[in-house]
Amino acid sequence: MKFNRRSFIGTGIVAAATLHAPIVLGAGKPRVVVIGGGAGGATAARYIAKDSDGAIDVTLVEPTRSYYTCFFSNLYIGGFRDLKSIVHSYGKLASEYGINVVHDWAVGIDRSARTVTLAGGAVLPYDRLILSPGIDFIDGAVPGWDVTQQNKMPHAYKAGSQTELLKAQIEAMPEGGVFAMVAPPNPFRCPPGPYERISMVAHLLTQINPTAKILVADPKEKFSKQALFEEGWQKHYAGMIERLGPDFGGGNVTVNPDAMTITIDGTEEKVDVCNVIPAQKAGRICEMAGITEGNWAPVHAHTMQSRLDENIYVLGDASNQGDMPKSGFSANSQAKVAAMAVRGALTGSKVFPAKYSNTCWSLIATDDGVKVGAAYEATDEKIASVSSFVSQTGEDAAMRQQTYEESIGWYAGITADIFG
Amino acid sequence: MRYAGGVVVIWAALSSAAQADEKALQIGDAARGAEVFQVCAQCHQVGDGASHGTGPHLNGIFDRKVAQFDDFDYSQGILRARRDGMVWDLEHLEAYLTNPKTLVSGTNMEFAGLSDPKDRGDVLAYLRGFSANPQNIPEAAPTALKQDVELPPEVLAMVGDPEYGEYLSTECTTCHQLDGDYDGIPVITGWLEEDFVLAMHAYKQKIRPHPVMQMMAGRLADDEIAALAAYFGALE
Numbered sequence: 340m341k342f343n344r345r346s347f348i349g350t351g352i353v354a355a356a357t358l359h360a361p362i363v364l365g366a367g368k369p370r371v372v373v374i375g376g377g378a379g380g381a382t383a384a385r386y387i388a389k390d391s392d393g394a395i396d397v398t399l400v401e402p403t404r405s406y407y408t409c410f411f412s413n414l415y416i417g418g419f420r421d422l423k424s425i426v427h428s429y430g431k432l433a434s435e436y437g438i439n440v441v442h443d444w445a446v447g448i449d450r451s452a453r454t455v456t457l458a459g460g461a462v463l464p465y466d467r468l469i470l471s472p473g474i475d476f477i478d479g480a481v482p483g484w485d486v487t488q489q490n491k492m493p494h495a496y497k498a499g500s501q502t503e504l505l506k507a508q509i510e511a512m513p514e515g516g517v518f519a520m521v522a523p524p525n526p527f528r529c530p531p532g533p534y535e536r537i538s539m540v541a542h543l544l545t546q547i548n549p550t551a552k553i554l555v556a557d558p559k560e561k562f563s564k565q566a567l568f569e570e571g572w573q574k575h576y577a578g579m580i581e582r583l584g585p586d587f588g589g590g591n592v593t594v595n596p597d598a599m600t601i602t603i604d605g606t607e608e609k610v611d612v613c614n615v616i617p618a619q620k621a622g623r624i625c626e627m628a629g630i631t632e633g634n635w636a637p638v639h640a641h642t643m644q645s646r647l648d649e650n651i652y653v654l655g656d657a658s659n660q661g662d663m664p665k666s667g668f669s670a671n672s673q674a675k676v677a678a679m680a681v682r683g684a685l686t687g688s689k690v691f692p693a694k695y696s697n698t699c700w701s702l703i704a705t706d707d708g709v710k711v712g713a714a715y716e717a718t719d720e721k722i723a724s725v726s727s728f729v730s731q732t733g734e735d736a737a738m739r740q741q742t743y744e745e746s747i748g749w750y751a752g753i754t755a756d757i758f759g
Numbered sequence: 760m761r762y763a764g765g766v767v768v769i770w771a772a773l774s775s776a777a778q779a780d781e782k783a784l785q786i787g788d789a790a791r792g793a794e795v796f797q798v799c800a801q802c803h804q805v806g807d808g809a810s811h812g813t814g815p816h817l818n819g820i821f822d823r824k825v826a827q828f829d830d831f832d833y834s835q836g837i838l839r840a841r842r843d844g845m846v847w848d849l850e851h852l853e854a855y856l857t858n859p860k861t862l863v864s865g866t867n868m869e870f871a872g873l874s875d876p877k878d879r880g881d882v883l884a885y886l887r888g889f890s891a892n893p894q895n896i897p898e899a900a901p902t903a904l905k906q907d908v909e910l911p912p913e914v915l916a917m918v919g920d921p922e923y924g925e926y927l928s929t930e931c932t933t934c935h936q937l938d939g940d941y942d943g944i945p946v947i948t949g950w951l952e953e954d955f956v957l958a959m960h961a962y963k964q965k966i967r968p969h970p971v972m973q974m975m976a977g978r979l980a981d982d983e984i985a986a987l988a989a990y991f992g993a994l995e
């Protein structure tokens with residue numbers, strides 16, 4: 340057995356250099372550092388800590404103390420949830436699972452030294468690193484907009500204060516005003532997300548400002564659950580929503596946050612609220628680690644290991660894995676596979692074949708829920724879809740209501756699975 | 760696993776090769792079915808003037824959506840199946856009468872089921888006579904009874920690997936809560952293993968309606984279902 344000298348430095352851990360060979364337990368426990376305490380990262384940290392019974396040292400790096408789930412944040416906008424109900428803390432992960440939760444930003448990764456540097460200056464050594472930093476926005480994706488404009492034109496695509504701000508702006512719209520959305524190109528976080536949002540904005544406006552209009556500029560020909568959303572918009576919000584696809588210039592958009600205007604295919608329009616959801620890429624730390632190709636971090640489907648560094652695993656939105664949509668459900672599903680692989684690599688525990696699945700619910704109006712889902716398997720090339728389903732148009736009200744109720748059950752289930 | 764009789768009867772997948780050869784059976788003998796119905800009669804009425812008792816009356820049951828009477832107090836489980844769009848066609852009646860829990864966990868029909876396929880066929884032939892529009896039932900469906908399949912004893916004796924069950928369960932806990940809380944998705948901890956296995960096979964065979972569970976169960980092998988039943992069954 341060959342030892343990697345670097346792993347001695349500062350850590351005292353004797354690490355086996357051979358991939359998959361269990362770490363030899365020497366002076367200390369193997370260390371896993373997880374960056375990002377969202378759907379992917381928190382699940383991975385929890386499962387590794389829970390299933391390794393203290394044999395692995397788990398550190399979770401996450402700047403915020405309160406995680407607002409993007410999932411169900413649209414329901415907050417629609418008035419179906421309050422903000423309190425979508426916020427989660429890291430208390431249980433620390434107290435019940437013994438995870439070392441560090442509230443800080445990771446600002447650097449030294450892959451050869453196997454260390455993570457935090458904004459506060461701390462340097463964390465790792466044997467395996469898990470990255471689940473979510474998304475960042477591509478600079479210049481929507482001309483006229485950058486993150487410094489996010490208070491004038493919120494994205495609300497990372498939940499919390501942005502979501503609150505967007506809702507407040509909608510509530511403050513003048514009577515008969517215009518809400519505009521700049522929808523993102525593929526691939527992006529939560530394919531039905533923008534359209535569920537449109538539904539929820541429409542729901543809110545129907546109650547407080549029924550003559551208001553919704554304008555969506557969309558660079559995509561088609562979108563997720565389109566037939567279901569369009570059927571629902573027609574049924575519940577007839578005449579309120581106008582969507583301009585690429586044929587009508589929906590892909591040729593600039594904005595002016597100071598003037599509150601949006602220009603679609605050369606035609607300028609004054610709007611009251613402008614929700615800009617720009618094109619997306621993997622959370623910046625992936626780029627800094629040098630594990631991205633294009634905008635995302637490619638991974639092996641069997642383990643979620645980075646294709647560029649076998650000691651790093653990338654989960655959730657940041658990864659380029661194949662067919663799974665970028666969703667909280669997917670991130671949670673991938674995290675469990677990665678957690679098993681990491682434990683196998685570090686402690687020699689049993690590793691079973693990867694299984695993945697996803698279901699995304701969306702709420703269109705009161706008690707009108709729909710869903711789409713698929714099961715996946717790992718191939719050498721990618722995570723490949725093996726079967727799928729989607730709600731049908733024309734379903735009766737009882738089924739739609741049941742679907743909505745299931746989504747509430749799912750929210751309770753997945754957040755318990757993520758945060759303990 | 761706790762299979763009292765050692766043999767559990769389920770049904771063949773529609774596509775199974777064995778079935779292609781099988782000659783179509785008559786749905787059953789309605790006259791004999793009237794006698795079999797005596798076991799149902801303590802709870803169900805059928806025919807002119809039938810009203811609800813412990814169970815709802817069974818007039819016009821064929822090809823009707825399940826649990827249709829607003830004036831009968833059904834269980835939550837069967838109401839869920841109704842919202843899922845389940846219909847009392849021959850296949851579903853057959854499964855329900857074999858073992859009501861196969862189709863509807865938590866049903867209020869406190870009845871062990873008719874284990875003899877002949878009894879089921881006959882009682883269904885009898886009930887079919889009280890269907891509002893028996894002539895509208897496509898001939899193909901009610902005249903060909905699907906062959907029952909006995910799970911081979913080695914499959915039944917299969918002891919699930921608990922470690923494997925625990926791993927597989929991680930796919931379920933995204934929706935089903937381990938602590939047994941109900942927020943809109945059924946609780947699946949602490950079940951009798953047999954009920955669990957039957958329910959999962961019913962989704963796998965697409966007899967129970969529900970796209971999510973049909974998909975989840977559809978890719979589980981028999982031993983995986985056994986492992987899950989053992990794992991969840993042991994949780995309180």
Ligand SMILES: Cc1cc2nc3c(=O)[nH]c(=O)nc-3n(C[C@H](O)[C@H](O)[C@H](O)COP(=O)(O)OP(=O)(O)OC[C@H]3O[C@@H](n4cnc5c(N)ncnc54)[C@H](O)[C@@H]3O)c2cc1C
Pocket residue numbers: 374375376377378379380400401402403406408409410411412413443444445446471472473474495496497528529532533536622623624654655656657665666667668669670698699700701
């Ligand atoms: C409006 C909306 C609705 C949605 N609805 C659904 C839904 O119904 N169902 C569903 O399944 N999904 C839904 N999603 C998608 C879901 O929210 C994401 O796919 C999911 O959160 C991705 O998980 P993740 O772990 O990749 O990233 P995140 O959950 O975003 O977590 C990333 C975490 O990493 C932290 N981080 C980033 N960089 C660093 C760094 N350098 N150092 C330390 N920490 C860092 C961030 O603070 C963040 O907490 C929705 C999304 C949106 C926007």
